[in-house]
């Protein structure tokens with residue numbers, strides 16, 4: 001039996017843009033996703049845009065009953081910035097009623113809400129001014145955060161500012177998966193810096209405002225493993241860690257950037273524009289806790305033909321294809337549960353054992369209806385095995401002293417995934433793609449209920 005600490009949170013995660021629907025209704029203005037789908041639908045899966053997603057705007061009350069049915073004691077979702085503040089300044093009262101009712105219902109059902117502020121959904125009005133490229137975005141986000149704390153602070157015990165902030169940096173400014181899909185390393189660094197300052201400004205507003213509860217950030221800091229112990233491979237590993245993980249982890253938890261990151265960016269003429277006083281604000285506003293998303297490890301080797309100054313991450317490190325890897329072929333991601341233990345120990349040893357939780361972990365699988373039994377239930381035993389394997393490693397990390405307070409899977413009900421639409425499914429509940437978007441329980445949901453009830457398995 002793997003027994004977890006008392007009051008351990010058993011939950012699931014989702015985001016507003018991937019679940020709410022009503023994307024351009026009830027006063028919401030477009031995010032970059034709504035607009036990009038309108039401008040360039042060919043980038044998306046056919047007829048799978050952000051307009052409806054899981055229709056949670058209408059279904060949340062019933063969904064909360066479904067959460068209870070599988071023993072969830074916690075749930076993370078996000079607020080849509082463009083629903084709450086359609087023009088960035090004026091409050092949309094319909095959004096206030098919706099979120100207040102939703103969060104009240106979660107509390108009433110004894111499902112601990114963790115509410116996130118930004119999940120890749122940049123407002124279009126702000127993107128037209130440059131999005132995270134402009135310093136103006138920092139104050140705009142701080143105003144949004146302050147508004148959310150004022151309106152919902154009595155209902156939200158734990159806040160997070162961003163989900164995976166490195167993702168909109170790399171997908172929007174290096175790899176083409178998010179709008180504006182430009183390729184520009186210098187801009188990517190500036191976007192990352194403004195995002196970090198937006199996070200800091202939100203934490204500052206939370207702390208100076210004297211709100212109850214705690215505030216954190218959700219990071220995807222996949223551990224990096226080098227091909228070999230050679231100096232060149234180890235340099236590649238260090239660069240990958242600095243750029244992808246420590247760039248947010250260190251300022252958010254330790255209150256400063258790693259000197260090695262500053263040296264690396266300076267060497268390649270990539271230092272962002274900053275303002276006087278930024279360093280002091282970063283130092284004064286560490287997070288109370290972390291959410292860590294984990295799906296796959298990062299494996300690297302020395303870059304093959306690096307340019308200097310660097311123009312892409314590939315000039316610092318190349319991906320390494322580990323021959324012994326086990327794959328989730330549907331999503332194209334390696335399955336390596338041991339990394340969860342390594343992450344737990346790293347947080348304990350290098351980040352003063354700050355409280356943290358697994359904010360996402362899960363397995364996306366295509367064409368799951370193949371596994372439907374005669375009673376109409378998807379028998380997703382592969383997902384149960386995946387979770388068991390990861391929970392064993394997490395348990396090892398906790399036994400070694402790491403301060404982990406919960407495990408959230410991605411996700412509760414199958415949801416829309418950006419450019420991949422509904423290709424890969426992750427949910428405890430299957431969702432039908434036609435109205436009324438019916439949900440039906442998968443076998444993994446039944447299993448998770450027993451885990452939650454027993455506080456282990």
Ligand code: BG6
Pocket residue numbers: 015018163164220293331360364410416417418420424
């Ligand atoms: C996380 C994101 O990185 O992974 C989610 O926070 C995302 O938004 C999830 O949906 C699963 O990845 P994907 O690309 O298969 O949907």
